[in-house]
Amino acid sequence: MKNIMITVMTIGLLSPIAVFAADSASLKPDALAHQVHIRSLAASCAACHGTQGNAAAGPLVSDTASTTALAGVDKNHIVTKLMAYKSGASTATVMHRHAKGLSDEEIIALADYFSQQSANPNATLKSQKLRADHAH
Amino acid sequence: MHTRRRDFLKLAGFAAAVGTTGLSFSAHAKAKIPHMGRVVVIGGGYAGATAAKYLRMWSMGAIEVVVIEPSQQFVSCPLSNLVLGGSKSIDELTFGYDMLKANHGIDWVQDQVTAIDVSAKKIQLQRGEMHYDRLIIAPGIDFIYDSLPMLQSAEAQQKIPHAWKAGWQTVNLRKQLEAMPDGGVFVMNVPAAPYRCPPGPYERAAQVAYYFKQHKPKSKVIVLDANAEIVSKKGLFTKVFNETYAGIVDYRANSMVTAVDVAAKSVTTEFDTVKADVINIIPPQRAGKPAQMAQLNNIDKRWCEVDFLSYESKLAANVHVIGDAVSAALPKSAHMATNQAKICANAIVQLMAGALPDANPVFANTCYSYVSNDSAMHVANVYRYDAAKKIMVSAEGGGVSAAPSVLEGSYATSWANNIWSDVLT
Numbered sequence: 001m002k003n004i005m006i007t008v009m010t011i012g013l014l015s016p017i018a019v020f021a022a023d024s025a026s027l028k029p030d031a032l033a034h035q036v037h038i039r040s041l042a043a044s045c046a047a048c049h050g051t052q053g054n055a056a057a058g059p060l061v062s063d064t065a066s067t068t069a070l071a072g073v074d075k076n077h078i079v080t081k082l083m084a085y086k087s088g089a090s091t092a093t094v095m096h097r098h099a100k101g102l103s104d105e106e107i108i109a110l111a112d113y114f115s116q117q118s119a120n121p122n123a124t125l126k127s128q129k130l131r132a133d134h135a136h
Numbered sequence: 137m138h139t140r141r142r143d144f145l146k147l148a149g150f151a152a153a154v155g156t157t158g159l160s161f162s163a164h165a166k167a168k169i170p171h172m173g174r175v176v177v178i179g180g181g182y183a184g185a186t187a188a189k190y191l192r193m194w195s196m197g198a199i200e201v202v203v204i205e206p207s208q209q210f211v212s213c214p215l216s217n218l219v220l221g222g223s224k225s226i227d228e229l230t231f232g233y234d235m236l237k238a239n240h241g242i243d244w245v246q247d248q249v250t251a252i253d254v255s256a257k258k259i260q261l262q263r264g265e266m267h268y269d270r271l272i273i274a275p276g277i278d279f280i281y282d283s284l285p286m287l288q289s290a291e292a293q294q295k296i297p298h299a300w301k302a303g304w305q306t307v308n309l310r311k312q313l314e315a316m317p318d319g320g321v322f323v324m325n326v327p328a329a330p331y332r333c334p335p336g337p338y339e340r341a342a343q344v345a346y347y348f349k350q351h352k353p354k355s356k357v358i359v360l361d362a363n364a365e366i367v368s369k370k371g372l373f374t375k376v377f378n379e380t381y382a383g384i385v386d387y388r389a390n391s392m393v394t395a396v397d398v399a400a401k402s403v404t405t406e407f408d409t410v411k412a413d414v415i416n417i418i419p420p421q422r423a424g425k426p427a428q429m430a431q432l433n434n435i436d437k438r439w440c441e442v443d444f445l446s447y448e449s450k451l452a453a454n455v456h457v458i459g460d461a462v463s464a465a466l467p468k469s470a471h472m473a474t475n476q477a478k479i480c481a482n483a484i485v486q487l488m489a490g491a492l493p494d495a496n497p498v499f500a501n502t503c504y505s506y507v508s509n510d511s512a513m514h515v516a517n518v519y520r521y522d523a524a525k526k527i528m529v530s531a532e533g534g535g536v537s538a539a540p541s542v543l544e545g546s547y548a549t550s551w552a553n554n555i556w557s558d559v560l561t
Contacts, residue, residue, distance in 0.1 A: 037494045040482040043190065044499035046558040047471045048551050055550075056557035086533075093543060094514050098500050100533020101518025106498065123235065125557050130230045131209055136301045 038109045045070070045110070053114040056125070070114035078111035172198040172488045173269035176259060178249050178426045180205030182470045183459030184274030185236060185559045186477035192240040194485045202243040202268075204261065208232070210560060213333065214470050215506075215552050216302035219310050221343030222350075223509035226307050235561045252430040254452040270484055272447075272456045273432065273440075274477070275424025276301070277332050277468075280438075284396060287417055292398050296415045300332060312414045313344060318352040320413035323403050325393045326361040327420045330439070332460050332468045334368035335515065337361075337418060339505040342373070345381035346508045357385045358412070360405055362392035368467070369505060369515055369536050376507045376540065393417060423461030432457055439463030444521055444528050445493045446483035447476055456480050466519065466528055467501060470555060475499035497521045497528070504548035512548040513537035 042052075050056050053070030070078065084090035085099035086107070092099070099107070175191055177184045180203050188201045210231045218224035237244050251260035258267050279298060281288040287296060297305035297312075313322065322344055326337040341359045348355040359377075366373050366387075377385040388405075395404040402411045422428070422438035432440045432449045440457040441450040447462070449455045458480050459473040466472050483493035498520040504512045517534030521527075537544060 033492075033494070036482060036486060037496060037498075039194070040478050040494060041498045043478040043482075044475050047474060047500075047502060047555040048547070050554050051558045051561070056553045093537075093541075094502060094516050094547065097514075097516040097533050097535055098502075098518055101500070101520075101531035102498075123561065125231060125235060125561050127228050128209070128230050128232055129227050130211065130303065130307075134209060134211065134303050135207060136303045136305055 034109070038106075038113050041106060042110055042113045045114075052117045054117070054120050069119065071117035072119040073114060075111045075115035078114060079108055082107045082111070170198060171200065174200040174202065174267070175270045175272060175484060175488075176266060176268040177201060177203045177272045177274060178252075178259070179203075179274035179276060179424070179459070180207070180210065180233060180244075181274060181276050181459065181473070182555075182559055183276075183473035183477045184272065185210065185233070186474040187272050187274060187458060187481050188242045189236060189240050189559070190478050190481035191484060192242060194481060195488070197241060199485065199488060200243065201240075202245060202266065204245050204247055204249055204259070204266075205233075206246065206248045208246060211302040212470075212552070212556065213300075213302045213336075214555070216299070216306050217336065217340045217343040218506055218509070219302075219306050220299070220313060220340060221346045221506070221509060222310070226302070229302060231556060231560050233560065236559075239561060249426050249429065252426065254430055254455050257454065268454075270454045270456065270488070272458060272480060272484075273426050273430060273461070274457075274459045274473075275426040275461050277421040277460050278424045278428065279419040280422055281419060284393065284417065284419055286396055286398055287419065295398055295401075296396060296417055298418050299416060300336075300418045300421075309414075309416055313347060316352065316355065316413045319354040320352065321356045321358060321411065322348075322414045322416070323358045323360065323410050323412035324416040325391075325403070325418055326359065326363060326367070327418050328362040328392065329367050330468060331418070331421050334467050334469075335373070335503065335505045338366060338369065338373040339507070340416070341385055341387070342376050342381065342505070342507040345377075345384045348384050349381060353384075355384065357381070358410055359385065359387045360391040360393055360403065360410070361387065361389050363389065365389055368503075369513060372513050372536055372540065373505075373507075380507065421460075423457070427457060427461045430455060433461070435463035444526065445479075445495065445497065446487065447480035448483075456484070464528065467503065467515075469501060469503050471501050471503060471551075474555065474559060475501065495521075495523070498531075499528075502551060504544060504551055506545060506548060507540045508545075510542050510545040511540045512545040513540040514544060514547075 049070050055069035082099045085092045085096040177188045188203045191199050191201050212229040215229055219226050247261040249259055297309045299305040299309045341357050345357045377387050391405045402409050423433040423440050427433050427440050432451050434441050440461050441463050442457050447456045447458050449457050458476040460468040479497045486493045500518050502516045504514050506512045515536045518531040519528040520531050522529045
């Protein structure tokens, strides 16, 4: 049992679950349903913040000009920022729209999720020449 | 097909993830290398490629995933209007599937689906057949030529491209714009909603106007919109057309295209016939052909009705439909296609483990439109499942930019780089 828990944590793909599991011998169905809920919500952020919060390197890398990587970022930092966007205490270009649409619980759970993802340097996707036989 | 030894370890993690099935970890860990079944994904666009990746990730390799896709390359529709504006080349929007396949152990078949038998759980390909436990159809769009039959042939589309699936038609349209003399007229249309990418046609008009303003300032862009008003980002596009591109863009609402004279290069609406130098007609659309083969396009004979918790078709068990083909009060955008793919993948992992899908899916949509080479504006919303209505509804806080900006142009580039990387690596 213990070995498997360690394996789960080593794999790291579902580390929030691993943490839950390490805390108690049996996993509560509510907690699992919550994890399943949060992983798909967190995955929705990937369009701007990358798979599991690992933002792709783009031509623009300064903090103000490109979207932010979230993997491994301190949980409280994420919560503070999103709560401020939600309340209007901080202004944002786009993120206030998302923050206002999330519940406080979702903001905390997302921050928890992203803080526990490991920051992986991405192999960069390279564009290529369009083939002559492409259909449309 | 095959299960690798490392999947054994992955499955231990998987059991933890879907422990609601009630099986103990030790029972799983000591079992033979398990195989939860095979999911076949038809289509390798934004929706299909994403579903394949997340099925593999979230099942920790326990679900075998096969993608059927006829094209060798992925060409992004998002940003393809910039090819028309002249600030991007099509090659910057073209990618291979190699990283996606290798990183996630996805089986890939380059072929075309010719028939789908949902009762036998079997699909027919040009080169053989394949069985599935669950099928995901991510077919994109198909064009409807009933009202514009003169545009159906390849020859006609050589002269009047739709350029609404990015690729050679996009390149063709750009070449026509480049060849057009200053003082020429470009006529394009907007089909009646719903269609792929609600703000896309207006972004296209702005991109062509941007090109004309720089290089052919006496030229005109005439936009014939079948809708009563601009469908998306209305205030913003109105301002861009009337101010930034004043004297170039001539926007006409309630102007459905009823006929096109391909040889004479003219476009007819209920009220008028407009002569043009370059024409772009975006035909009305429906769910792509594989969805039609399975007879799942039950809404207006165009779009597919699904359960928004799993994207399972309302018409066929174990068959899921995602992306632009779905009938929903959701924008048919690339970000939305990836969201639907992820909710669907998440649900399938649960269902194949004997557990229930997430009962409250929530996701975000962010969509940028470029109005010049470097300036963009957004529409962004969170959507959440309404259990009473059984549909996805907008949450609070959604909306659009106050004005286009260069900062948002850089965000839009970052969005593209991240979504491409999410879908294709």
